[in-house]
Amino acid sequence: xxxxxxxxxxxxxxxxxxxxILAAAWDAAREQxxxxxxxxxxxxxxxxxxxxxxxxxxxxxAIYDAMFGQGWAAYLEACRATRPSLPPEPRARLRxxxxxxxxxxxxxxxxxxxxxxxxxxxxxPSAESYAPSLAVIEILREEMEEMGITDAAAMDLWVALxxxxxxxxxxxxxxxxxxxxxxxxxxxxxxxxVGLPLGTTxxxxxENS
Amino acid sequence: xxxxxxxxxxxxxxxxxxxxILAAAWDAAREQxxxxxxxxxxxxxxxxxxxxxxxxxxxxxAIYDAMFGQGWAAYLEACRATRPSLPPEPRARLRxxxxxxxxxxxxxxxxxxxxxxxxxxxxxPSAESYAPSLAVIEILREEMEEMGITDAAAMDLWVALxxxxxxxxxxxxxxxxxxxxxxxxxxxxxxxxVGLPLGTTxxxxxENS
DNA sequence: GTCTATACTGTGATAGAC
DNA sequence: GTCTATCACAGTATAGAC
Numbered sequence: 001x002x003x004x005x006x007x008x009x010x011x012x013x014x015x016x017x018x019x020x021i022l023a024a025a026w027d028a029a030r031e032q033x034x035x036x037x038x039x040x041x042x043x044x045x046x047x048x049x050x051x052x053x054x055x056x057x058x059x060x061x062a063i064y065d066a067m068f069g070q071g072w073a074a075y076l077e078a079c080r081a082t083r084p085s086l087p088p089e090p091r092a093r094l095r096x097x098x099x100x101x102x103x104x105x106x107x108x109x110x111x112x113x114x115x116x117x118x119x120x121x122x123x124x125p126s127a128e129s130y131a132p133s134l135a136v137i138e139i140l141r142e143e144m145e146e147m148g149i150t151d152a153a154a155m156d157l158w159v160a161l162x163x164x165x166x167x168x169x170x171x172x173x174x175x176x177x178x179x180x181x182x183x184x185x186x187x188x189x190x191x192x193x194v195g196l197p198l199g200t201t202x203x204x205x206x207e208n209s
Numbered sequence: 210x211x212x213x214x215x216x217x218x219x220x221x222x223x224x225x226x227x228x229x230i231l232a233a234a235w236d237a238a239r240e241q242x243x244x245x246x247x248x249x250x251x252x253x254x255x256x257x258x259x260x261x262x263x264x265x266x267x268x269x270x271a272i273y274d275a276m277f278g279q280g281w282a283a284y285l286e287a288c289r290a291t292r293p294s295l296p297p298e299p300r301a302r303l304r305x306x307x308x309x310x311x312x313x314x315x316x317x318x319x320x321x322x323x324x325x326x327x328x329x330x331x332x333x334p335s336a337e338s339y340a341p342s343l344a345v346i347e348i349l350r351e352e353m354e355e356m357g358i359t360d361a362a363a364m365d366l367w368v369a370l371x372x373x374x375x376x377x378x379x380x381x382x383x384x385x386x387x388x389x390x391x392x393x394x395x396x397x398x399x400x401x402x403v404g405l406p407l408g409t410t411x412x413x414x415x416e417n418s
Numbered sequence: 419g420t421c422t423a424t425a426c427t428g429t430g431a432t433a434g435a436c
Numbered sequence: 437g438t439c440t441a442t443c444a445c446a447g448t449a450t451a452g453a454c
Contacts, residue, residue: 014419035244035330038446052420054449118380119328121244156377157391157398164373168365171327182366189366193398226437248430260431261438269430421454432443 018056020046022070025063029110034119037064064120069129071115075104076132079139090147091199095187097143098162102183105166109174112166149194161186227265229255231279234272238319243328246273273329278338280324284313285341288348299356300408304396306352307371311392314375318383321375358403370395 024045029037039060043050057063082100086093105112113119115133125133144155165186169179233254238246248269252259266272291309295302314321322328324342334342353364374395378388 010419017419033330039448040446049421049423050447051422051424051449055419060448116380117326117376121242153391153394156388157395160373160377160388160391160395161370162373163377164369164371167326167376168369168372171325179365179369182362182369185362186366186369189398189402192401223437247428249428257437258439259429260433260440263431264437419454421452423451423453425448425450427447427449429446430444433441434439435441436437436439 014056017046018066021053021056022063022066025067026110029067029114030108034110034114035121039063061123064114064123065126065129067114068123068125069132071111072129072132072136075111075115076136076139078104079136083139089199090196091187091191093143093147094191094196095184097140098183098187101162102166102169102180106169106180109170112170116163117167147194147196149196151194154194158190161190223265226255227275230262230265231272231275234276235319238276238323239317243319243323244330248272270332273323273332274335274338276323277332277334278341280320281338281341281345284320284324285345285348287313288345292348298408299405300396300400302352302356303400303405304393306349307392307396310371311375311378311389315378315389318379321379325372326376356403356405358405360403363403367399370399 021042025037025042027045028041032041037060039050039053042063043053053063057066078100082096086096105116140158141155144150144158149155162183165179165183169176173179230251234246234251236254237250241250246269248259248262251272252262262272266275287309291305295305314325349367350364353359353367358364371392374388374392378385382388
């Protein structure tokens, strides 16, 4: 029966249901926090009884895992979509990358918490769900390589710097813009440090605002 | 009866028990994670039944709150103790401050998670428990002021930078030293940015290793 | 595949005896 | 202050009818 129109339609229906469940899980996570996610809540949102979720996901962690993969896949897609329109000048390019990540995270703190912090108890993503995150890192590596930054440590420093600003924004000034205002300055500091050539006037550009 | 030897001894006994409970809570948090802390576990460690804890703390959040205050008070004490022996040269001084915070956090991730991340569900520290944290910030402000860094935004940038490195270390390389190796480099980057005068040779000094 | 019903565990928290 | 007993509830998971 495998591969027949019928089974493929069934499979499609199954996938659609899974996506629906995941969408409900994201909604719940955004409203109450990632760690506060409950199967009861998710089930209610999709019009199911909690046990029915087990027809689609083996456990709550499996849902987290799928969310993790889906979240990184979505950001990967956003990166790929934005890439062609990034400004060519290195500093402006770095600024645009930083702003994209920062704004994406602040617009969806649940996304940042699940994917980039360790906010869920004993959750470890599976290799499959981890893959898109590696693809994002690879894109970043390519971008930096094109700027002449080939040092792996320099990339770690970049990630820690931008991640630290996002985390500070969410923890110390949620809903505000205190750390977002520091973003251009932080990028400039980093660019100076890695020896990027000075760009043209830039503070006013704000590619991703 | 208030103020008599008897009542003060009783009060002292009470305080001792509270400290014992908090110590047990820290032990439990370090072993299983701050968010996984349970009253049962804490009670068992102090040889009590769980309900008895309510004679000393009004709720689980009250325990978190006391831990928060105690944790910042301990770090404040460490800061004050270290301060006289900090190197006078600005860059070396900044390096020492960064290393102290970094190593303190990495040595006790539970401390970092409770005090500096938002790892506990709906926990918000009380004003009283928050006070020692403000004192730490004030010390940092004074330190930076003496170096000529009076910009509040520059302090935010510092906190985000060092915090980002600690968080990355704990999340991406627990038990390792990948981000710790970046610390001196990050401090140098920051010092250049804020225009600190160049120090003498420093990479080899490692004041707080 | 989805439902109802149920089981089991663990949680923070309270009441009242001693 | 500490205990026993118990609550109310959330959480994950399974069995079996439809």
